[in-house]
Amino acid sequence: MRISTPGRICFFGEHQDYLGLPVIAAAISRRISVEGSYRDDNKIILNLPDLGSKEEFTLDTTFPYVKPRDYFRSTVNVVRRKGLTFSKGFEVTIHGNIPINSGTSSSSALIVSWAHFLDKLSDNPLNFSPKELGEIANAAEVLEFGEPGGMMDNYSTAIGNVIYLESTPVIKVETLTPRLGTFVLGDSLEPKDTLGIIARCRYGMEEVIKIVTDHDPAFSIFTTPVEKLGDYRSVLSGDQLSLLKANIEDRDILVEGKALLIDSAENHAGTGFDKHFGSLLYKHYQNLRDHKRTSTPKIERMMNAALNAGALGGKINGSGGGGCMFAYAPTHAEEVAEAIEREGGKSYIITVDKGTRIEG
CATH class of the missing domain: 3.30.70.890 (GHMP kinase, C-terminal domain)
Structure with missing residues (x-):
């Protein structure tokens, strides 16, 4: 199973979503992929060759976080609360060509890909919609760690294309279909x-x-x-x-x-x-x-x-x-x-x- 998710750019509303104001953002043709399959045990092994690193943990009943922004564990915690169960572990390889730590939402794209992968390979896939995957990613990235970010990154990477997002008084997402050229x-x-x-x-x-x-x-x-x-x-x-x-x-x-x-x-x-x-x-x-x-x-x-x-x-x-x-x-x-x-x-x-x- 291979899942990929785009990065994003913000057209309008930068530094405004956390004030409750709307934003317009677009997914871009630079992506992060999560590819892997089941293991015969309950280990999760994440190979990150682009970073020259590797993470490993087991599917225990509870997942204490072992570092700041422990996104792989937090995503598992969030999808479990949504009702997913896992009787087997996974080994995955993560690749991407989104610039890292540069404002193009590489972390959100990673979390959306990981959440999407977990859903599809769970014991009981719930087939989350793109909007639901955005909500899961926001919970795993922002809410779990008390971060100050808004919802734009998570929704725009999950849903794709161009979106208009309101967060006040309720969350409202519109997909826009402009005819745009290259950036x-x-x-x-x-x-x-x-x-x-x-x-x-x-x-x-x-x-x-x-x-x-x-x-x-x-x-x-x-x-x-x-x-x-x-x-x-x-x-x-x-x-x-x-x-x-x-x-x-x-x-x-x-x-x-x-x-x-x-x-x-x-x-x-x-x-x-x-x-x-x-x-x-x-x-x-x-x-x-x-x-x-x-x-x-x-x-x-x-x-x-x-x-x-x-x-x-x-x-x-x-x-x-x-x-x-x-x-x-x-x-x-x-x-x-x-x-x-x-x-x-x-x-x-x-x-x-x-x-x-x-x-x-």
């Missing part, structure tokens, strides 16, 4: 500053929302227009006001982007759509760079090089402070990839891809 993913090869960025973009913004709501109970991150923000200058510092304005603008960019993507599924307008879509990505990037401070000088050089080589827009991807950016390059993709490499990045030409699937 170029650029790995800066810089380690991400996830905790530092989260401190500003999540906890800093949560503090801003509390201050503003105490001052004006009618304020809503979901509905207050950007024109209203000047009313809060008396209670916010300049830095806090810029962070609030960026989030409100990014909220509105997503709304415009969603309408554009839906329209393109029915009536792709060629160059006009491509330029509009690229410009929205870049507006989102400017807010992430200038106000949420998730970019780096190297990523800025990579982005400028991509635009000069023919890309129509792009943005930093993931938590930021390093990691990946991507550029929308429906034409000149090779030139854009080469330009990113000249700035010291590692480039990959990618397209939107399907979600988790059985291979072969």
Whole structure:
């Protein structure tokens, strides 16, 4: 049995899902696979040749976690709670070509593949839907360890293609089917500053929302227009006001982007759509760079090089402070990839891809 799951990029709503705001994300044509079969005992052996490592444990009744982010054990715990049982162990080999620790959801893709594999080889397969696999992965990756992430990574890798995801007041997932061209993913090869960025973009913004709501109970991150923000200058510092304005603008960019993507599924307008879509990505990037401070000088050089080589827009991807950016390059993709490499990045030409699937 071989299962593969894609990584993902975020089009709109970066650093907003944990505030309860929607996101639009796309699965990409870089994937992680889990391939294996039953053993005659109750051992689970996981071969990870890409990392030069191996993990092994037994299918005991209880699974205490032995390290931070012990995802292989946590996934087994979660699917057992869902009702799966296992009378035999497995030996699997895990391969992938998603850049690791770079903001493209390699860990979520791994967990979705592992959960999907466990379901299919359990004693009593429940044939979880892609959405259910996303929920399982979110539980195994985020909830089990009290992590601060949202749901975007897990749902987008499991479901695939382009999704619109709301998490407030209830979870709502829409599959979008835009007609999109090629992208170029650029790995800066810089380690991400996830905790530092989260401190500003999540906890800093949560503090801003509390201050503003105490001052004006009618304020809503979901509905207050950007024109209203000047009313809060008396209670916010300049830095806090810029962070609030960026989030409100990014909220509105997503709304415009969603309408554009839906329209393109029915009536792709060629160059006009491509330029509009690229410009929205870049507006989102400017807010992430200038106000949420998730970019780096190297990523800025990579982005400028991509635009000069023919890309129509792009943005930093993931938590930021390093990691990946991507550029929308429906034409000149090779030139854009080469330009990113000249700035010291590692480039990959990618397209939107399907979600988790059985291979072969």
